[in-house]
Amino acid sequence: MAQVEATTERVIxxxxxxxxxxxxxxxxxxxxxxxxxxxEYEVREGGxxxxxxxxxxxxxxxxxxxxxxxxxxxxxxxQLVEKDRNSSMVTTWTVTPAGEGxxxxxxxxxxxxxGGIGGFFExxxxxxxxxxxxxxxxxxxxxxxxxx
Numbered sequence: 778m779a780q781v782e783a784t785t786e787r788v789i790x791x792x793x794x795x796x797x798x799x800x801x802x803x804x805x806x807x808x809x810x811x812x813x814x815x816x817e818y819e820v821r822e823g824g825x826x827x828x829x830x831x832x833x834x835x836x837x838x839x840x841x842x843x844x845x846x847x848x849x850x851x852x853x854x855x856q857l858v859e860k861d862r863n864s865s866m867v868t869t870w871t872v873t874p875a876g877e878g879x880x881x882x883x884x885x886x887x888x889x890x891x892g893g894i895g896g897f898f899e900x901x902x903x904x905x906x907x908x909x910x911x912x913x914x915x916x917x918x919x920x921x922x923x924x925x
Contacts, residue, residue: 779889779890780888780889780890781887781889782886783903783905783907783911784884785883786883786884786915787881787912787916787918788875788879788880788881789882789915789919790919790923791878791879791923792879793872793875795922796880797855797857799922801825802824803826803829803831804824804825806921809917810914810918811914811917812914814836814910815833815836816834816836817833817834819831819832821846826849826851828849830846830848831846832846832847833845833847838906843861843866845866847859847860847861848860848862855871856869865889867886867887868885869884869885869886882915884911884914884915
């Protein structure tokens with residue numbers, strides 16, 4: 778069983794604090810910017826960054842649906858970590874300044890992949906698929922914060 782990782786980044790035309798605050802706002806913003814692969818979105822505890830417990834289903838492919846229950850922490854400034862209680866999946870969001878009025882948002886997800894031939898295909902194709910999903914999420918986030 779190998780570790781699988783998918784990473785996506787985007788420069789957004791808004792300052793890092795605005796972008797981070799929007800990402801950490803699970804109550805108002807996050808549900809709005811999730812692409813169609815996410816369903817059954819529900820904030821179960823908290824709603825703003827550290828201490829939030831959020832649920833969703835992620836349909837990565839037509840056959841693969843992950844039921845995610847994520848605990849949110851903020852280990853350092855500009856960083857959100859979502860740990861799935863239902864699997865080994867951990868997603869880290871990092872927002873840093875990227876010049877005047879801009880920021881760079883990076884999302885990286887890691888999990889322990891399956892073994893055997895299934896694991897080979899997962900390690901080969903899952904990062905690309907998840908990357909496309911996160912690219913759309915970051916595009917939606919950019920549209921949300923850039924209109925303010």
